[in-house]
Amino acid sequence: MPPSRYALLIVTPHPSGQLPADVLRDMLGDGAFHTPTREAFLRRLFLDGDPYTDLLYSLPGARHVQAPWSRFAADLNRDRDDRVDNGVLKLMDFARQPLYPPDFVLDEAAREARLRRLWDSFDALVQSELQGARLMIVGHSMGTHGPALGHDTGTPRPAICLMPGEDAEPTFPRVHWAALRAECEAAFADMIVGSPYRRVTIGEPWATDTLSLNHSRRSGVPAFGIEFNAGLYLRDGQPMDDAIRALNAGFGRFAQAALALLG
Secondary structure, eight states: OOOOGGGEEEEESSOOOOOOHHHHHHHHGGGGGSHHHHHHHHHHHHHTSOTTHHHHTOOTTSEEEEOOSOTTTOOTTSOTTOOSTTSSSOSBOTTOOBSSOTTOOOOHHHHHHHIIIIIHHHHHHHHHHTTTOSEEEEEEEEOSBBOSSSSSBTOBOOSEEEEOBOSSSBSSOGGGHHHHHHHHHHHTHHHHHTSSOOOEEESSSOSOOHHHHHHHHHHOOOEEEEEEEGGGTEETTEEOHHHHHHHHHHHHHHHHHHHHHTO
């Protein structure tokens, strides 16, 4: 009998393009009250996040934790004290375009208040939902090529990247990595074969994601991240419904197989 899906926790940290009103006003000022400006800005943030990952990784019967706010309010897949350009509280988007007016300063009190409200609450929710779980999968999407704000700028990316940890610190048992990749290739074969993105990789362009690493360390629950190439389901920023439906069905098969690998 296959393992129950309720033993699986699926975390999607970046599906939203929404901002709390105070953060929106910090970014846009009076432009927050101008509907075309506001909607264009939020659309930009949505597409620069992990668009439609809430649907891609939706699996009936599993547990889910889904972030309600954009990664540009607080990136929940970063360490709380990560202060680099692409850290937890970003001042620019992935094209290195500023998110705030030139004179904006995020002082320490405001920084701590935002982290306490957004990052801490999400962290606590993931911890709570992990109780009794046997596997956590963190669902992401990635651009077709590395962005300006990143470590692989301009590099073509694979169809799917699996992130089960570093060799020295796996978040998912190292002995199952080859089988995990094979299950992924089988589950998504029909979607990959007709696309320009043919490869399923382990650790390229990332070996681990911060949520998997931190929560696996704390809880002992195996975890890994997965990235879909956005080119598999977006065309000129618009969703391809049949592709999203097919990827979601493939994910259901893959997630069940990943859970079964743990016995």
